[in-house]
Structures are given as structure tokens and as C-alpha cells.
Amino acid sequence: MTHDPTTSACGEPGRLAGSATAAPQPPGRIGGQIDYDKFLDCVHCGLCTAACPTYLETGDENNGPRGRIYLMRSVVDGRLELTPRVNAHLDLCLDCRSCETACPSGVEYGRLIEPFRASQRRAEAARQSARNADWFHRYILYCLFPYAQRLRWALAPARLMQQLRLDRLLETLGVIKILPRRLQRMQSFLPRLLPGGPPLPEFLPALGPKRARVALFTGCVADALFRHAHWATARVLQQNGCDVVVPRTQVCCGAIHYHSGADHPALALARANAAAFDAAGVDAVVVNVAGCGSMLKDYGQIARELEPAQAALLAELGGLADKVRDVSQFLAELGLIAPRGELKLRAVYQDACHLVHAQRVREQPRDLLAQIPGLELLSIAEPEICCGAAGSYNLTEPEMSDRLARRKLANLLAADPQVIVTGNVGCSMQIQSALRQARRAIPVVHPMELLDLSYRGVAFSRG
Amino acid sequence: MPRVAEPIDEYLPTTPGELCRWMAENADGEQRPVYPVGGRTALRFGYPAAAPGITLSTAQLARVVDYPARDMTITVEAGIRMDDLAAVLKRERQRLAVDVAQAHRATLGGAIATNTSGPRRYGLGTLRDYVIGVSAVDALGRPFKAGGRVVKNVAGYDLCKALVGSLGTLGVITQATLKLRPAPEASALVWAAFDRLSLIDAALARLAVSSTRPMALELLLPGAATAIAAEAGLDLPAHRPVLCIGVEGAPHEVQWQIDELTSELAEFHPHDLVAVNALESLRLWFALTEYQVVSDEPLTFQASVRPSQAVEFAACADQLGISVQAHAGNGIVLGHLSDRATTLAAAHSLLAPLYDFVRRAHGVMTILNCPPDWAHGLPLFGDLSPAWELMRRLKSQLDPKNLLNPERFFGRTPRDA
Amino acid sequence: MTTTDHDVSRSAAGVGAAFLTRLESIFGEHGLIRQPEELLVYECDGYVIEKNVPDVVVFPESTEQVVKVVNLCAEFQVPFVPRGAGTSLAGGCLPVGGGVMISLTRMKRILEVNLRDRYAVVEPGVVNLHLTQHLKGTGYHYAPDPSSQGACTIGGNFATNSGGPHTLKYGVTVNHVLGAEVVLPDGSVVQLGGAVEDTPGYDLTGLFVGSEGTFGVCTRVTVRLTRDPAACRTLLAVFNSVREATQSISQIIGAGIVPAALEMMDQGIIEAVEAAFHFGFPLDAAAVLLIEVDGLEVAVDDEARQIIAICQAGGAREVRQANSPRERQLLWKCRKQAFGAIGRLSPSYCTQDGVVPRTKLPEIQEFITAVGQRHAIRIVNVFHAGDGNIHPILLFDERDSDQVRRVLEASEEILLKCIELGGSVTGEHGIGVEKISLMHRLFDAHDLDVMRSVRQAFNPGGLCSPMKMLPTAGACGMEHVMQKRPGRRAAL
Known part of the structure; x- marks a missing residue:
């Protein structure tokens, strides 16, 4: 291609x-x-x-x-x-x-x-004429999301503001309220940005006896906002005897495009990814973001829907889709090498819809977390109900999104957790935003981050 | 004690068909009030008859119609004596899991019409849970049925429920189909006497999360405890308030529960604790059931409160010199007034604090028995809720000429609230 | 939702503008639906053969609002029908005569939970499973568990006296309802029963349960809470013949064991369920029994052993026990979602809900097989076997009109056979509009007269849920609709 x-x-x-x-x-x-x-x-x-x-x-x-x-x-x-x-x-x-x-x-x-x-x-x-089209939506969709690097730049002021705690000040002062409504909304959704570290290298070798060779999908938003989770994921895979390749030419999964009707651009991204990932050469294409994972798994279906006549395309995209695994699904199938480091924490696991419903990955992350010594996994009410993040939904349907965020937060807080664990960028942003508005300081982390800490024997610190 | 305007004639139909014809003739002709009776054990429930009429006895309608034991259902005519029914079921190691007092006299039809129950209602429910089909004859002589012979059935209105506890005011029950249970292999009662009622209250709260699954949670104040122990012919500690807990099941299951209950109750320091096993337990179950019913006392009442209020209510009644037995797990408290209450006025003043209690507790108090000339001076069914208007409408729909037990529920002037 | 004169004339086909204006003053723009494009989804429930669009749907949030709409309906003589989650399989929520649909989905508060006194008070829109989830960890639960429990409401369960697999031991909805607040068609609010037992007078609560919304609208339900079983054992017995399976059921019951649940699935269902959930069912088995016993830890193993012995003596080739809660959950999921899985066998299917005495299961089973052969219709079976409640599922292709005719004939023959064997035409789905024509096969004219009289006491004007449950006097009850084709449907 x-x-x-x-x-x-x-x-x-x-x-x-x-x-x-x-x-x-x-x-x-x-x-x-x-x-x-x-x-x-x-x-x-x-x-x-x-x-x-x-x-x-x-x-x-x-x-x-x-x-x-x-x-x-x-x-x-x-x-x-x-x-x-x-x-x-x-x-x-x-x-x-x-x-x-x-x-x-x-x-x-x-x-x-x-x-x-x-x-x-x-x-x-x-x-609609091009002039009347929704510039904001298009700018976000077509100029920022596909490009991790551009996203990182775009978010740089936010990162800086957060590091200087200026955003908190602004929020307190209400200055943010004068921003255009939706930029303001985006601002409120940005998680507390941690220094994500350098980009992942193209290859990370297995530690110990080699058990598998996997490719890691890093995506766009996730690579911009959650690079630390990618590092953690890669290290956990290494610990489990996996060679990890991170193809440089990979691009956005195309989910946001597809879901907002830009299906052919989405298909183009899918093709680019199929070219970037040598599906046949790895045991699995591992994804640690639920939304991207379910999009990648749907590549074959989408090709069938949009280009039913193109057999080669179907085979190519279907071949990639068949290799895609959520990281917890992959580790559960592989058999986790039990981590040793104790993390004495009361944790809740928040199901990402695109994991539990779209990919039917429900027990695996819980099973993995349960193997961390000292970790107590609490159950919550309505675990299957969406937090309201849902891709760009929190921008397009703000009222319902907020209602669902409050509902989710109430259910999460009822369990009185010390840490909230979720396997999706969107959920993480939504919950962090809801926590900030409720003035509650509970860290929201990816399951791989906790596993990583346990492997490394590093104590968990709040914040 | 003769009732006011005692019905004089008696009619004993031998088949439901005959009964229908007779009822239709009466409705079209003389329109005399009809008073259905079974074993005549509960005739004092409700308001006394105002006019003479005909006593309709179901004594000759006592056949077993169908007993497919493997289906665990039985269809019988309503006049069957409870003892006879139990004997039939016992042959198949089954039972109707409802306690009925005076079972040698009481009939199934009467038990249904009065919604009789006993100690086991805590674990096993009441007749409304077991009557799955009925046939009856209405006041105009129309036979009707509802439900069926299968344990699960939602076709049509569940008129079984309307007839359970209807005191013979909606129709004459001629036949019923019952859901049955296997008879337990063994049963036992733990009889624990406590120094104070408050300890029993605490123990009951604990038992709400017991690792056992009791069938009965009975509270007996000393008067009742003494009488019940005597009736059972057992030498049991009865000078203090007693909590009596019934369990059933396989022998080792029963034994395990006795041990577990003993240890669960230990923290409430029972003064005495006795496990009553085997044949003795059967006598005690019997005595607990029989004590509920009317005997020579001038007045018997049943209060319904929430289970958590039962001990407090019982204490209140006890202080008034009333002998008290409570199905504590259900919040049902039965009280028998002593002979000291010789006048309506005395009964009134004695009961006043209890009426206050049930009003505060959103409960209700029903007079099960009193001298007929007191009946209109007491709120036999407690404070009448708006639902009573609906009940009147139901009665007049099914008995438009008001022939069946015309006063029983609504008194002499049914249009006055 | 803004209102213009144009809108009014468009949606006011069945009800007048004055009525709608008054209704809007009660419910405001967010509490009412009157646009045709939004009313469409309310034209049917889980039963899709007959459809009728209501004139307006209202979403009361309180008893007071229910009273107001009911009073208004009385004033304008507009019929109304209550609706919960709309999962009825018998057209229980079908607004036959149009009018107002009262959707109770916004009355969904759990108002009180009292463990010591073993009851909870809930609004009718509370989803069945949400109550049990709310009680998780307390040691108590709400026992009726219809297969639709994840969606259906307590109010709907109350109206239809819902069952479920565990009714075998624990009873149906009516056995777990202590009382209810209801709004009668004359607008009066009446409390029936309540948190205390044995309230004097007639058991109107018991009568109201299962009246399929024809007596009034329930606005609060007081339900009995049940202790969680201390222990349970879940068994799967595999048989090479259906007769051996059904006979083993009788043997188990005959041995004096009351399992918490006793379900049967035949080969056709096993095939579909295995394709959907990959449990590992043997595809060549003729039938499996799913048996659950619960009780004290000291008792369940004995009972399980007895059941295993009975099944083996009865010809079971294998009896497995669920080894973990997860395995048990999966088994139950297979059972509860069995109907949905049927979509994998056939483009269309039709489910019946007959009941026979449980000893007649072999007989009805053989009859069903014969009917299927005679009409050349494939029929697969899933039974609440312990209760004798059968759900034969007739597979067909709705594009083939001759098949459709044969399915209807076969269905009727099966239900009439159930009656002949001493059973009923509905164990849990209700009469609704679907089986109204069968009422006179079960009941004679007197029975139906008396039932009409009872309805008259509650609903004298007939505005509440008209043309449901009871056939019109002196007619077959199907005047308003002719059943032409069976539908694709799921069932419980």
C-alpha cells in the first residue's frame, strides 16, 4: 500500500x-x-x-x-x-x-x-459549505489528533501551565471561563500531565527467557498524554519475556474520524497502520488504549463495509485486526509472571467501554491486578455504565457527558479507593476532570503502571 | 356465649353442583343471609351477624379430588379437616407448610377464609403462598374458579388471593389446589429464657444475619411460656421471657443449626437454653400453634408491627397483664386479655395504650375474638384505611345482594366508614 | 421541546388540544413526548406482532404527577396504559386504544431498605437487578429473578407477577410483595398492605399483583427481602434422551428435594448456546439439566450427591458440577440468554409459555416433538422444568407464509395440549393481548364474569389498560386484532 x-x-x-x-x-x-x-x-x-x-x-x-x-x-x-x-x-x-x-x-x-x-x-x-463547517471539530480531528507530535506541541502550554500550577489558579479565578466554550471544556478535560519521558525506542528486548515478540501500538492522543503508560506497558511486556517493537511509521487508529463520519480518512489511516505493523512477523499487536484497540480490531469489518470489493485490502486489514490484543488480554493469554513488589492499596478498576463491551475484556485486567501483592481490588456499583468520555462525546454532548461523569464518580468514590485504575485515555481524562471538579485528589492510573511499579519494587506515591 | 341473632338453619350440600343450585335459588328467592362454616373454630372473627340466616356447612365436601404427589400439588374439597389432609400428605412424606390450630376440627376452607397461620410462617410463609387454585360459588350461585393446578400460572386475576382471608364474604370456597412441600426429616426448637426482654431484642437483631435459617422465631412472655410448656407436657424454664427458635431439615442439618444457634445466642447470655428434639419438638410445635387460638379469654387480638418493634410491643402488652406470644420474626403479636377485663369499658382502657402504639408504629391491631356485644364498641379491624372503600366495592361487585356474611367485615352499617 | 400550533394539530389526532395543553402544564417540555417521530418507539414492547402508537407519553416523577395525569384522563375520558421497561412478551404495554402512555421509568428511587424488618420500598421504575445490586453485601436479596431482570422493572414485575428460574424454591413476585401504593383510575391513592404483615381485610395487594395494569398504576412497592443462601451447588447433567431427562426431574422432586432451580435445555438449544457462549456443552447430548441446590453448607453437598445419584440412575451419561462462581455465572448466562442465542439457528422464531404439571413433562415433550414432525416445523425446547413451565421455540422463516401458518397451528396445538394436561397457557409472560383469545379455553363464562366484576371494582370506567387480559364479554376477545403471523421474539 x-x-x-x-x-x-x-x-x-x-x-x-x-x-x-x-x-x-x-x-x-x-x-x-x-x-x-x-x-x-x-x-x-x-x-x-x-x-x-x-x-x-x-x-x-x-x-x-x-x-x-x-x-x-x-x-x-x-x-x-x-x-x-x-x-x-x-x-x-x-x-x-x-x-x-x-x-x-x-x-x-x-x-x-x-x-x-x-x-x-x-x-x-x-x-454544509466549507465555510459553515464546524472549524473547531475539524481542526481537532484532522490537524491535531492524527499527529502525536503536533498534539504534544499543542498541549505544551497546558503542560507548562499545569507544572506551574497556573491552571489551578486560573480555574480558581474563573479566567478559564472566558475561553471559547469548547476550548475551555478541553482544558478542563486535560489530565494532570506528567512528564512522559522520551519517545519509546523502536525495539525493547525481552528480559529473561523470550516468550513472545509483540508490536506496541502507541497512538496519537495516548502518546501525547500518556507516554508514561506506554513506557510502563513496554516494561511490563519486557518483564514477561516479550521483545517489543514500536513501529515509527504508525499513525492514529482513525477511531475519531470514523465515529464522526470521516470514514474514508479513517480507512486511509488504517492502511497506513497495516503498512507500519508487520502483523505476520509478530505474535500480537498490543494496544494499551481501549478505544484504539477496538478500532484496530474492527479494521476488517470497516474495510468490508466501505470497500467490499477490495479483497486484498480486506485481507491486509483483517490480518492486522486478527493480531490485535489489548495488553491485559495478551498478558492473560500469555500467563503473567507474577510481580513481587507489594503495593498496599485500595484500588478500583473502572471498565473502559471499549474494553469491556466492544472487546469483551472484563476479567483479564482484574485478574492481572489481583496478582499484585497487597493490592485490594474493590468493586463498584454500575461498573458497566460509561463514564461519559466516549471519544469526543464529552465535547459534542457536554451536558449528558457531565451527568454520566458525576454518576460514575459517585460510584467510584463510594468504594473509597486510594487509586483508580482504567485502561483507556478517554476514561482517564474524564475521571481526572471529574475528580478535579469535586476537589478530590485520587490518582488515576493505567493497570500497566501498577504492574510496572510492582515489578520494579517501587512504592506507589500519590500524585 | 350466644351470638346476637345466631343463624338458625343449617344446610349441608353434598356436591358443589347442589350448592350452586341452592345458592342461586336463595339469591333469586328468599335472599336469606348465608353463613358458610367449616370446622367452626373461628366463627368469632369479625362483626357478628345482624340477621338470622342459614349456616352453610362444607362438612360433606371433603373429598381428595386429585393428589399427584410427584407434582407436589393436591386438589381437595374445602371441607376436608386439616388433620385428615395432613394424614393423606404424610403418606407421601409431604405437607402443607402452614400451621393450623385445632386441626382435628378446622377445615381447609375455613383456614383459607381466615388466613390461618402459625410459628412456621417466618420460614415458610402463609396460605397465600400455597393456594394455587380455587373453586368457589358466589352469592348468586355462580361457580367460579381461578388459578389452576400448576405451580406457576399467570393467566387471569389471582382470585385465590382475594379469597384467602376473606372470611367467607366473597364466595363459598368449594375446592382448592395447594402447593406442597416435602416433610422435613427432623425438626427441633431451641428454647432460650432471658433475664430481660432487651436481650431478646438484641438476639433477634443478631439472628437477622444468623448463619442458620430458622423456620420460626417465637417470643413468649412468662404467662404464655408457662402455658405452652404445660400444653406440650415439657419441663421448660418458663419464668422469664423466652425466645423459641424452630429449625427443620435433615438430622445433621438440624443439629448443626442447634449448635450454631447456641453459640450465636451465647453473647446475649441466656439464663437457660434447652434444645427440644425429636418427638418432644413435635409437641412443642403443636403447643405453640394451639396457644394462638381463642379459648376462654374474653378478648384475643393480633397486632401487626414491624419485626423490630415486636419486642417493645410485647413488653407494653405484658405490662398491662396481657399474655403474649409473638411470631417475632414477622412482627405478629397475639395477646389474650385476662378475665379481669370484664367490661367493654375495661377492655377499652386496657387496649388504649396498645392502639396508641400501633398508630405510632404504622401497624395495625385486629380483634380476633370478643363478646359479640363488645364488637361494635371496638375497632375490630383497627383504623380503616382508604383501602377499605375499595374492599367494599369488591364485596358489592361479587355479592351485589350482600348475602354472604353480610356484616362480617363491614359491620351493621356498611356504608359508614 | 417547543410547542407550536402546527405541532398540536399534528399529534392531537386521538386526544384534543385542550387535553394536551393541560398535560403539558403538568409535565413541562421534558416530561412528555408528543411528536410522531418520538412516539414511534412506544408502539410496541417485546411483543411485536401488534402495534399501536400512543397519542402521548408522559414521564411522571412522583405519585402526585401520576394522580394528575390519571385525573385528567378521567376528566377527558382518555384511556391510559402504564409502562415500565417494555419487556413484556405478551403485549402488556400495548396502548390498544391509543391515549396516554404513563412511562414509569423516571420513578426509580429505592426509597427505603430495612434489613432487620426484611423489606424495601421502591418506586416502580427500579430495575429488578438494580435492587439486588443495591443489596449486595448485605446478605439479603430480592428473590424473583426473571431472565430479563437486567432490564425489567419492579413495577412491571408487580403488574405481571413475574417468575424466573429460582421461583421453583422461592416463589414468584406475589410471594415477595408486601404492599403497594397504587393510583386508581378515579385518581385516588390507596396504600395496599405495607411493611407490616396481615393487614386486615381482603388481600388486595395479592389481587393487584399480576393484574397486568388493568386495575390502576402502582407508584410504590414494598417488597420482601430474602436472606442470601449460605451455599449453593450448581450441577449440569447430560442425557442421551429427553425422556430420561424429564423423568429424572420427577425423580428429583419425588425424592423430596426442592432445588433452587431446575432447568432443561434440549439439543437444539445446546447447539445455539454453545455457539454463543462456548461453555463446552456436548453437542451430541439430547438434553441437559441445569440444577441448583442452595441452603446451608452442611446440607447442599448431600443434596447435590443425591441429585447426581438420581440423574445417573436415570441414565445421565455425565453430571458436572460448577467449580467456581465464574463457571456458575457462565452456566446461568447460557441459560438466561438462551433465547437470544436462537437467532443463530433460524431467521425467525416464536416462543410459547405453557405450563403442565411437572410429571407431565415427558408427555408434553413427546407431543411437541410429534407436533413439530406433523407440521414440519423445527422446535427446540428450554424449560423451567422444575415448575413444569415449558418454552418450546418454533423456528421458521417469516418469508415463507406456509411455514408461518404451520407455526401458528402448531403453537395453538401445544397450548391446548397444556390445558388438556391440567396446565395453563402462560406461566410467566402474561395474557396481555397475545393470549387473550385463549382465556375462554382456560376459563368458562362464569369465571370470566367474576374476573370482570373484580376489575369493575378497581377500574369501573375501563379507562385503565383497556382490552387487556380479559376478552370482551360474549366475544372471542380478538376483535381488535387478528393474529396473522408469529413474530420473532425473545422470551424469558
Whole structure:
């Protein structure tokens, strides 16, 4: 694949917006490209409803999975127009896929809402002129997210502010409130940025007898904000006898693009990653961010949806997807070499939706954490309910996002933990933000960070 | 003691069909009040009859209709004596898990109509949990049924529930299907006497999280304890308040629970603790059941409070000289007034603090038995809630001519609250 | 939600503008739905064969608001129907005559938990499982556990007297309800029963439970809490013939053991469940029994041993025991989600909910097999076997109209056979609108007359849940709808 995403699909914002405007209307109705049988899988039993965060919050079936499937299907059937009200109900979906876990019929809700939204966004884009398009959204999507390095620069002032504790001061003074509303919101979501350390080398050798060779996916936002977690992940893999390769040419997974309807740019990123990762040459492509992991695992499906005729592409992306493992899933399969260092901590594990629902990785991280001497894993109420982060949801649906963050925080705090553990950047940012607003200083860490500390015999310090 | 306007005639139908025809004739013709009776053990419940009518006895409707033991259900006619029913079930090592006093006289129909229960209700529930189907005849002579013969069934309204405890005011029960339980291999009662009631209260709170699963949690004040021990023919320590805990199951299960209860109760320092086993336990279960019922006392009441208030209520009643037995785990307190309460006025003043108590506690007190001429001077069913209006509507829907036990629930002037 | 005159004329087809204006003054813009595109999802529940869109949906947050809407309906003579999670498989929430749907999903507070007195007071919109999760760690739980417990509400359970696998030992909803606050169709608020036992008078609580929303709207429920079992053992017995499995069930019950749950799945279900959950079920087995005993630690092993012996004597080729809580959970997940997994066997399916005395299980099982052969319809089975509650699942392709006809005929034959064997046409799903035509097969005219009289006491004007549960007097009960095709459905 010679396609280079950095110069085509995700080049300058102007170009992209232009290409979106120029894109032809999707053939037929909105959602027309969805495999209709996937709608029929839903037998309307309603067992999904209470698993849905937005249904729990509103009690309205229009905001529940069964209702949304009904709405989408009615639009596809031509029974219903895609009015602003209908749009609002669909937009309010977090795509957390908690409903898929609850569904006994195996409905692939994600494979309904995501393509539906993609076609919805394409139709919108076709209606809007480039000038009226949402500059903020596009800037974030196409200029910042794909590029870890750009993100790091963009966040540098924030990092500096945080290190100087200026942000706290500003928050206290309310100065931040005068920022444009959404920049302000982003600011409030940024986690306390730790010095992330240098970029990971391209190769980290196994310690002890070699058990596997893995590639590590580092992503964009995560590499900018959570490089320390990448280091921890790499060290834990090394401790477990893994050679770790970190391909330099890897790019953003494309999830945010795909979820906001920019499906072809997303596909371009997928191709770039397939080229960057030599899937056949490693035992697994390990991901430590839930959102990226589930996107990578969906590459094959997405190729089938967008380019059903291109067999080579399907094989290439499918081949990568098959090798993708969340790090906890991979370590559980490999068999963890038990860490020795004691961490006397009361911890709660917060399920990332894209791990527990999209990837069905639920027990593995808990099992790994349970092997840390001294660590007490507390259970919380509603572990399966989304924290409201959900990719860019916290920017697009701020009110519901905040409601869910408060709900999650209350459940977390009820367990009175000393540390909160979660395997996703988005959740981590959301919870840290909620903690700051509640003026609670509880560290939020990745499971690999705790394992790493235990292997290294380093005591856990708050902060 | 003769009741006011005692019904005079008696009618004994031999088949449900005959009963229907007779009821229809009465409804279309003379419209005399009908007073269904079974074993006549609970005729004093509710308000006395105001007008003479006909006593309708189900004594001849006593057949076992169907007993598929492997299904653990039985369908019997309502006039069957409880002892006879128990004997039939015992052959298959099964039972109806509800305690009914005076079982040699009491009939199943009567037990259902009065919602009789006993000590085991803590672990095993009451008749509403066991009656899965009924056939009855309404006041107009229409036979009707509800539920069925299967243990799980949600077709149609559950009229079984309406008939349980209806005191023969909605229909004459002719037949019932019961859900059965295996008879336990063994049972025992732990009889523990304490110096103070407060210790029993604390022990009951502890037992709410006991590692055992008791079937009965009985509280007996000394008067009741003495009488019950005597009735059982057992020499038990009865001069102090007693907590009596019943357990059932396989023999080793019962023994394990006795040991466990003994150790759980130790921290509350029982003055005496006796485990009553084997045949003796059967006598004690019997005595606990029988003591509930009306005997010679002028007045018997049942108070319903929350279980956590039962000990306090019992103490209050005890101070008034009332002998008290409580199904403490259910918050049911039974009191028998002594002979000292010889007038309505005396009963009134004696009961006043107890009525105050139940009002404060959002509970209720029902008079199970009193001289008929006291009945209209006492709130037999406590303070009537708005639900009573609904009950009147139900009664008038099913018995529009008000022929079946016309006064029993609502008194002489049913339209007055 | 803003209101314009245009909106009013559009959504006011069944109810007048004055009514809607009054309703909006009670509920405000966030407490009410009246736009056609948002009403659409309320046109059916878990039963999709019949549909009707309500004129308006309201979301009361208090008893007072329920009273207000009910009073308004009485004033304007508009029918209303309460709705919980909408998981009914019998059309219990279908707004047959249009009107107002009262969605109770926002009344979802757990108002009181009292462990010493073993009760909890909850609003009707509380999800069944949420109550049990709320009680986690207290040593108590709420016993009724319908397979939909993750979504269905206590109010809905109250209305339909829901069951679940553990009803075998613990009983159904009515056995665990102490009282309720209800709003009657005349707007009065009545407290039935309560936290104390044996409240005098008729057991209106017991009568109200299972009345399928035809008596009024329940706004608070006082439920009994049950001690958690001290121990449990979960067994899986594998049989080479269904008859051996069903006979073993009778043997177990006959031995005086009351398991906490006793479920059967036949080969077709095993195949689907294995494809969905990979438990490791033997695919060549004709039937498996899932048996759970609970009780004291000192007792459960004995009971488990007895059951193993009975199953082995009855021809079981293998009896396994779940070795960890996780394995037990997976087994139960397989069982509870078995219906959903059927989607993997067939494009469409139709589930029945018959009951027979448990000793008649071999007989009904053979009848079902014969019916399937006679109509050339594949039927797979999952039973709450201990209760005799059968769920035959008829597989078909809805695009083939002849198959559809045969499925309907076969279904009816099975249910009539259940009646003939002394059983019922519904063990837990309810009558709703789906089985209303079968009521006169179970009950005669007198029975139904008396039931109508009872309804008359609560709901004299008939505005509350019209045309549910009872057929119209003197007719077959299906005037408002003709069942033309079975639906794809999940079941409990």
C-alpha cells in the first residue's frame, strides 16, 4: 500500500473540508449501506435498555439502544424522516456498546450506529459549505489528533501551565471561563500531565527467557498524554519475556474520524497502520488504549463495509485486526509472571467501554491486578455504565457527558479507593476532570503502571 | 356465649353442583343471609351477624379430588379437616407448610377464609403462598374458579388471593389446589429464657444475619411460656421471657443449626437454653400453634408491627397483664386479655395504650375474638384505611345482594366508614 | 421541546388540544413526548406482532404527577396504559386504544431498605437487578429473578407477577410483595398492605399483583427481602434422551428435594448456546439439566450427591458440577440468554409459555416433538422444568407464509395440549393481548364474569389498560386484532 495518509486524506484542514464538500451524496437513503439483516437480529426484547447510560439518565426509549435501532430502521425503511429530533436521539448515543454486552441476540449495535452516523455525517457535510463547517471539530480531528507530535506541541502550554500550577489558579479565578466554550471544556478535560519521558525506542528486548515478540501500538492522543503508560506497558511486556517493537511509521487508529463520519480518512489511516505493523512477523499487536484497540480490531469489518470489493485490502486489514490484543488480554493469554513488589492499596478498576463491551475484556485486567501483592481490588456499583468520555462525546454532548461523569464518580468514590485504575485515555481524562471538579485528589492510573511499579519494587506515591 | 341473632338453619350440600343450585335459588328467592362454616373454630372473627340466616356447612365436601404427589400439588374439597389432609400428605412424606390450630376440627376452607397461620410462617410463609387454585360459588350461585393446578400460572386475576382471608364474604370456597412441600426429616426448637426482654431484642437483631435459617422465631412472655410448656407436657424454664427458635431439615442439618444457634445466642447470655428434639419438638410445635387460638379469654387480638418493634410491643402488652406470644420474626403479636377485663369499658382502657402504639408504629391491631356485644364498641379491624372503600366495592361487585356474611367485615352499617 | 400550533394539530389526532395543553402544564417540555417521530418507539414492547402508537407519553416523577395525569384522563375520558421497561412478551404495554402512555421509568428511587424488618420500598421504575445490586453485601436479596431482570422493572414485575428460574424454591413476585401504593383510575391513592404483615381485610395487594395494569398504576412497592443462601451447588447433567431427562426431574422432586432451580435445555438449544457462549456443552447430548441446590453448607453437598445419584440412575451419561462462581455465572448466562442465542439457528422464531404439571413433562415433550414432525416445523425446547413451565421455540422463516401458518397451528396445538394436561397457557409472560383469545379455553363464562366484576371494582370506567387480559364479554376477545403471523421474539 503506497497510500500516505499524511499527505492525502488527513492533510490540511482546508483540503479535507473541500474533499468532504465534493464528496457525492451517499447512494440512496441514509443508512442504506447497512446490512439490513443486522437490523433483523434485534428481536425487540428490550434487555439492552437498562445497560444504556443515556436511557438510565432519561428513561426515554428514544435514548435507548432498542429505540435507536427502531429509529434507524424506520429511517432506512422510509417510515420516518431523519428530523432534528431523531438526529438528537442518535447523537446522544455514546457508542459505548454496553448494549452489545447485554444483548442476548448478538445484535452488533456498533455496526449499526457507526455506519449510520457515517452516512448521516456525509449527508450533513454535503449540505454544509466549507465555510459553515464546524472549524473547531475539524481542526481537532484532522490537524491535531492524527499527529502525536503536533498534539504534544499543542498541549505544551497546558503542560507548562499545569507544572506551574497556573491552571489551578486560573480555574480558581474563573479566567478559564472566558475561553471559547469548547476550548475551555478541553482544558478542563486535560489530565494532570506528567512528564512522559522520551519517545519509546523502536525495539525493547525481552528480559529473561523470550516468550513472545509483540508490536506496541502507541497512538496519537495516548502518546501525547500518556507516554508514561506506554513506557510502563513496554516494561511490563519486557518483564514477561516479550521483545517489543514500536513501529515509527504508525499513525492514529482513525477511531475519531470514523465515529464522526470521516470514514474514508479513517480507512486511509488504517492502511497506513497495516503498512507500519508487520502483523505476520509478530505474535500480537498490543494496544494499551481501549478505544484504539477496538478500532484496530474492527479494521476488517470497516474495510468490508466501505470497500467490499477490495479483497486484498480486506485481507491486509483483517490480518492486522486478527493480531490485535489489548495488553491485559495478551498478558492473560500469555500467563503473567507474577510481580513481587507489594503495593498496599485500595484500588478500583473502572471498565473502559471499549474494553469491556466492544472487546469483551472484563476479567483479564482484574485478574492481572489481583496478582499484585497487597493490592485490594474493590468493586463498584454500575461498573458497566460509561463514564461519559466516549471519544469526543464529552465535547459534542457536554451536558449528558457531565451527568454520566458525576454518576460514575459517585460510584467510584463510594468504594473509597486510594487509586483508580482504567485502561483507556478517554476514561482517564474524564475521571481526572471529574475528580478535579469535586476537589478530590485520587490518582488515576493505567493497570500497566501498577504492574510496572510492582515489578520494579517501587512504592506507589500519590500524585 | 350466644351470638346476637345466631343463624338458625343449617344446610349441608353434598356436591358443589347442589350448592350452586341452592345458592342461586336463595339469591333469586328468599335472599336469606348465608353463613358458610367449616370446622367452626373461628366463627368469632369479625362483626357478628345482624340477621338470622342459614349456616352453610362444607362438612360433606371433603373429598381428595386429585393428589399427584410427584407434582407436589393436591386438589381437595374445602371441607376436608386439616388433620385428615395432613394424614393423606404424610403418606407421601409431604405437607402443607402452614400451621393450623385445632386441626382435628378446622377445615381447609375455613383456614383459607381466615388466613390461618402459625410459628412456621417466618420460614415458610402463609396460605397465600400455597393456594394455587380455587373453586368457589358466589352469592348468586355462580361457580367460579381461578388459578389452576400448576405451580406457576399467570393467566387471569389471582382470585385465590382475594379469597384467602376473606372470611367467607366473597364466595363459598368449594375446592382448592395447594402447593406442597416435602416433610422435613427432623425438626427441633431451641428454647432460650432471658433475664430481660432487651436481650431478646438484641438476639433477634443478631439472628437477622444468623448463619442458620430458622423456620420460626417465637417470643413468649412468662404467662404464655408457662402455658405452652404445660400444653406440650415439657419441663421448660418458663419464668422469664423466652425466645423459641424452630429449625427443620435433615438430622445433621438440624443439629448443626442447634449448635450454631447456641453459640450465636451465647453473647446475649441466656439464663437457660434447652434444645427440644425429636418427638418432644413435635409437641412443642403443636403447643405453640394451639396457644394462638381463642379459648376462654374474653378478648384475643393480633397486632401487626414491624419485626423490630415486636419486642417493645410485647413488653407494653405484658405490662398491662396481657399474655403474649409473638411470631417475632414477622412482627405478629397475639395477646389474650385476662378475665379481669370484664367490661367493654375495661377492655377499652386496657387496649388504649396498645392502639396508641400501633398508630405510632404504622401497624395495625385486629380483634380476633370478643363478646359479640363488645364488637361494635371496638375497632375490630383497627383504623380503616382508604383501602377499605375499595374492599367494599369488591364485596358489592361479587355479592351485589350482600348475602354472604353480610356484616362480617363491614359491620351493621356498611356504608359508614 | 417547543410547542407550536402546527405541532398540536399534528399529534392531537386521538386526544384534543385542550387535553394536551393541560398535560403539558403538568409535565413541562421534558416530561412528555408528543411528536410522531418520538412516539414511534412506544408502539410496541417485546411483543411485536401488534402495534399501536400512543397519542402521548408522559414521564411522571412522583405519585402526585401520576394522580394528575390519571385525573385528567378521567376528566377527558382518555384511556391510559402504564409502562415500565417494555419487556413484556405478551403485549402488556400495548396502548390498544391509543391515549396516554404513563412511562414509569423516571420513578426509580429505592426509597427505603430495612434489613432487620426484611423489606424495601421502591418506586416502580427500579430495575429488578438494580435492587439486588443495591443489596449486595448485605446478605439479603430480592428473590424473583426473571431472565430479563437486567432490564425489567419492579413495577412491571408487580403488574405481571413475574417468575424466573429460582421461583421453583422461592416463589414468584406475589410471594415477595408486601404492599403497594397504587393510583386508581378515579385518581385516588390507596396504600395496599405495607411493611407490616396481615393487614386486615381482603388481600388486595395479592389481587393487584399480576393484574397486568388493568386495575390502576402502582407508584410504590414494598417488597420482601430474602436472606442470601449460605451455599449453593450448581450441577449440569447430560442425557442421551429427553425422556430420561424429564423423568429424572420427577425423580428429583419425588425424592423430596426442592432445588433452587431446575432447568432443561434440549439439543437444539445446546447447539445455539454453545455457539454463543462456548461453555463446552456436548453437542451430541439430547438434553441437559441445569440444577441448583442452595441452603446451608452442611446440607447442599448431600443434596447435590443425591441429585447426581438420581440423574445417573436415570441414565445421565455425565453430571458436572460448577467449580467456581465464574463457571456458575457462565452456566446461568447460557441459560438466561438462551433465547437470544436462537437467532443463530433460524431467521425467525416464536416462543410459547405453557405450563403442565411437572410429571407431565415427558408427555408434553413427546407431543411437541410429534407436533413439530406433523407440521414440519423445527422446535427446540428450554424449560423451567422444575415448575413444569415449558418454552418450546418454533423456528421458521417469516418469508415463507406456509411455514408461518404451520407455526401458528402448531403453537395453538401445544397450548391446548397444556390445558388438556391440567396446565395453563402462560406461566410467566402474561395474557396481555397475545393470549387473550385463549382465556375462554382456560376459563368458562362464569369465571370470566367474576374476573370482570373484580376489575369493575378497581377500574369501573375501563379507562385503565383497556382490552387487556380479559376478552370482551360474549366475544372471542380478538376483535381488535387478528393474529396473522408469529413474530420473532425473545422470551424469558
